[in-house]
Amino acid sequence: DGGITQSPKYLFRKEGQNVTLSCEQNLNHDAMYWYRQDPGQGLRLIYYSQIVNDFQKGDIAEGYSVSREKKESFPLTVTSAQKNPTAFYLCATTGRLDQPQHFGDGTRLSIL
Amino acid sequence: KNQVEQSPQSLIILEGKNCTLQCNYTVSPFSNLRWYKQDTGRGPVSLTIMTFSENTKSNGRYTATLDADTKQSSLHITASQLSDSASYICVVSVLTLSYIPTFGRGTSLIVHP
Numbered sequence: 419d420g421g422i423t424q425s426p427k428y429l430f431r432k433e434g435q436n437v438t439l440s441c442e443q444n445l446n447h448d449a450m451y452w453y454r455q456d457p458g459q460g461l462r463l464i465y466y467s468q469i470v471n472d473f474q475k476g477d478i479a480e481g482y483s484v485s486r487e488k489k490e491s492f493p494l495t496v497t498s499a500q501k502n503p504t505a506f507y508l509c510a511t512t513g514r515l516d517q518p519q520h521f522g523d524g525t526r527l528s529i530l
Numbered sequence: 531k532n533q534v535e536q537s538p539q540s541l542i543i544l545e546g547k548n549c550t551l552q553c554n555y556t557v558s559p560f561s562n563l564r565w566y567k568q569d570t571g572r573g574p575v576s577l578t579i580m581t582f583s584e585n586t587k588s589n590g591r592y593t594a595t596l597d598a599d600t601k602q603s604s605l606h607i608t609a610s611q612l613s614d615s616a617s618y619i620c621v622v623s624v625l626t627l628s629y630i631p632t633f634g635r636g637t638s639l640i641v642h643p
Contacts, residue, residue, distance in 0.1 A: 422573075449628075449629060458635060460619070460632075460635045462633075466628075468628055476630075508573055508574075510573075515561075515628075516562065516579075517579075518576035518579055519564075519574075519621075520576075521573030521575070524571070524572070
């Protein structure tokens with residue numbers, strides 16, 4: 419069954435720690451995206467990648483890093499430089515531009 | 531700046547009633563408009579997608595309308611069910627080679643029995 423798998427579902431970060439959120443897809447989509455969702459706000463774009471080995475910063479990239487070594491995978495690292503990382507993180511993919519984005523079920527990150 | 535504004539911010543209705551959610555946008559040049567449903571703790575799921583030439587699109591009890599001249603869209607939910615309780619997000623994209631959509635903040639709908 420095609421889809422997007424995000425893991426873990428819940429994640430806790432200690433002070434000064436980097437954490438990595440996983441996003442894997444088997445939809446064979448070229449474009450992948452990371453969004454951050456805070457209560458009462460719309461989804462904000464962190465990073466996106468339209469092809470393997472290439473990615474672009476979104477609106478709120480500071481304190482985050484990504485890699486795109488494989489078409490299926492687009493992991494997001496929340497670094498210690500991100501001072502307010504508590505949020506719901508969503509990964510999405512797009513195939514054709516006239517088709518809707520597909521979303522994973524998110525990772526909720528909290529501070530210990 | 532591209533913006534998508536949704537109203538109301540939240541809405542409470544009784545099961546079986548109809549409701550309409552609004553979306554106004556200033557995105558240009560317009561490519562398409564999408565409505566998503568997001569259940570609590572889950573990722574958004576697409577309900578409808580409309581291009582410039584379409585002014586209505588249905589998906590079961592959900593009917594979306596688009597007025598490209600006034601840059602307004604609405605999502606009408608007929609005969610609401612408890613499972614309709616969710617956040618409904620309006621998303622607009624521009625006409626470019628890449629797909630970078632602009633998201634509204636969503637309308638939180640609660641359906642009471």
